[in-house]
Amino acid sequence: MLKKTLEFLISLRTAVWLTVMLIFLLLYGSFIMPVHNEFLALHTVALFDWMREMPVSITWWLWASIAILLLLATNTLVCSVESIIRKRGARQWLLIMSPQIMHMGFLFILLAHLLSSYGSFKAVTFAYRDAVLQLPNSFEVKFNRLNADIDPSGYITNWAADIEYFKDGRSVATDRILPNSPSFMGGIGIYIKTVKVSPFPVAMIEVSKEPGAPWALAGSVLFIAGMVTLLVLKIAREEESNSPFV
Amino acid sequence: MQDSLPIMAVISGACYAFGYYRTPFVLVGLLLQISYLVLRGIALGRLPLVGPHDTLFFLSAAIVLFMLPVVRKITGSKMIMHAAIGLAVFFMGLSFFYKPHNSPLPPVLRTFWFETHVAFSFFSYALFGIAAIFGVMSLVRGDTEENVIQYKMVLVGYCFFSAAMVFGGIWAYLAWGTYWLWTPKELWTVILWLFYSLYLHARLRQWWKGRPLSVLAVAGFIIVMFTYLGVSLFMKSSHSF
Numbered sequence: 433m434l435k436k437t438l439e440f441l442i443s444l445r446t447a448v449w450l451t452v453m454l455i456f457l458l459l460y461g462s463f464i465m466p467v468h469n470e471f472l473a474l475h476t477v478a479l480f481d482w483m484r485e486m487p488v489s490i491t492w493w494l495w496a497s498i499a500i501l502l503l504l505a506t507n508t509l510v511c512s513v514e515s516i517i518r519k520r521g522a523r524q525w526l527l528i529m530s531p532q533i534m535h536m537g538f539l540f541i542l543l544a545h546l547l548s549s550y551g552s553f554k555a556v557t558f559a560y561r562d563a564v565l566q567l568p569n570s571f572e573v574k575f576n577r578l579n580a581d582i583d584p585s586g587y588i589t590n591w592a593a594d595i596e597y598f599k600d601g602r603s604v605a606t607d608r609i610l611p612n613s614p615s616f617m618g619g620i621g622i623y624i625k626t627v628k629v630s631p632f633p634v635a636m637i638e639v640s641k642e643p644g645a646p647w648a649l650a651g652s653v654l655f656i657a658g659m660v661t662l663l664v665l666k667i668a669r670e671e672e673s674n675s676p677f678v
Numbered sequence: 679m680q681d682s683l684p685i686m687a688v689i690s691g692a693c694y695a696f697g698y699y700r701t702p703f704v705l706v707g708l709l710l711q712i713s714y715l716v717l718r719g720i721a722l723g724r725l726p727l728v729g730p731h732d733t734l735f736f737l738s739a740a741i742v743l744f745m746l747p748v749v750r751k752i753t754g755s756k757m758i759m760h761a762a763i764g765l766a767v768f769f770m771g772l773s774f775f776y777k778p779h780n781s782p783l784p785p786v787l788r789t790f791w792f793e794t795h796v797a798f799s800f801f802s803y804a805l806f807g808i809a810a811i812f813g814v815m816s817l818v819r820g821d822t823e824e825n826v827i828q829y830k831m832v833l834v835g836y837c838f839f840s841a842a843m844v845f846g847g848i849w850a851y852l853a854w855g856t857y858w859l860w861t862p863k864e865l866w867t868v869i870l871w872l873f874y875s876l877y878l879h880a881r882l883r884q885w886w887k888g889r890p891l892s893v894l895a896v897a898g899f900i901i902v903m904f905t906y907l908g909v910s911l912f913m914k915s916s917h918s919f
Binding site for chain 2: 455459587649
């Protein structure tokens with residue numbers, strides 16, 4: 433039994449067919465999402481909180497995808513370990529390792545999604561000058577100044593807000609938030625989405641927490657590093673032997 | 679200058695048509711296409727990669743750009759080059775059905791992460807398109823050389839596409855506070871990435887080698903086209919270009 437399970441998990445055939453199943457589930461999901469308004473709320477709460485609240489009739493494909501991803505993650509891990517052990521004596525070790533680095537990156541990204549699905553948080557609010565927001569991590573943020581650049585045609589070309597963090601009534605830091613340039617404090621991000629200048633300046637602010645983000649970044653760096661190494665080594669080997677890389 | 683740009687694009691299309699007879703015309707066509715993109719970029723003060731007009735035109739140029747070094751190295755390259763030029767001219771023609779997006783970009787799109795995300799996506803789409811051409815040729819002629827080049831195109835395209843996804847994730851995190859959004863476009867992007875991951879893993883198994891892999895390469899490009907155009911046309915998404 434144990435041997436059969438290990439054979440199943442170590443098999444490349446398992447990886448291929450799990451991927452096929454996952455593709456079909458996501459295909460189904462992509463057609464289901466636009467026709468059910470319940471999916472609109474998915475942007476505002478953590479995935480697992482949302483899935484628990486919603487009927488299984490519209491979430492079953494997500495549950496099934498998670499189950500397949502768990503199997504695929506196990507398969508990736510077991511295959512990588514087996515490959516490293518089996519080929520440890522090989523000459524072109526880096527060429528053998530680079531796909532395993534990519535696999536590791538993939539696993540990190542899956543872990544990131546798992547963490548975000550459990551503990552992400554998002555809230556949107558409007559802030560005026562001198563408005564104070566209470567953050568979920570016991571910090572307070574004050575909006576000292578809102579600024580908008582307006583071109584001669586009246587189009588708002590850019591916007592920013594100067595903010596100040598407080599803890600227990602004491603100022604602890606200041607920062608400036610712009611589009612694509614949020615501010616982070618204690619694991620919480622403050623984003624300025626847009627501003628309106630008339631009749632008085634007001635900014636649309638988003639507060640979010642994405643616990644998987646550092647893992648996703650680490651996974652992405654690993655994946656790209658492995659991928660570039662693999663590509664460079666394959667090209668170098670092709671040039672050396674003048675044979676097509678395989 | 680802006681008025682002469684469409685003429686330049688039309689001439690590049692004509693050069694591609696002449697390219698069926700003489701290859702240097704293809705080079706001239708590509709240079710004109712690149713000039714069109716550069717001049718348009720200078721006029722706009724940004725990379726011209728917003729909206730279907732610009733992206734289809736960019737895709738067309740990228741197909742020719744990647745195809746030229748490939749066809750130099752293979753036998754029976756004429757037919758493949760003709761097919762690639764046909765695809766490039768098709769996308770260029772399609773781009774003229776859409777109005778160019780000339781208005782200033784919203785601040786959220788004025789970032790390195792967005793520009794590289796889009797440029798890398800279309801480089802990968804071009805490479806997947808060329809892989810599909812090799813897939814069709816392989817299915818028709820049963821040539822193994824074409825399978826090898828098809829794999830190379832997919833591998834390099836996969837690298838670009840993975841990098842595009844990473845850069846898109848970083849941009850989304852900085853712009854919207856999350857590296858992942860639950861929209862049909864994102865799902866289709868993952869489907870596409872999984873599909874080419876499947877291709878790269880399946881080729882290591884004997885059963886998939888040859889015709890099944892060529893079928894995958896062709897099917898992959900159909901998914902590319904739906905991810906790029908179909909999702910935007912038929913489904914609500916954050917990627918409304």
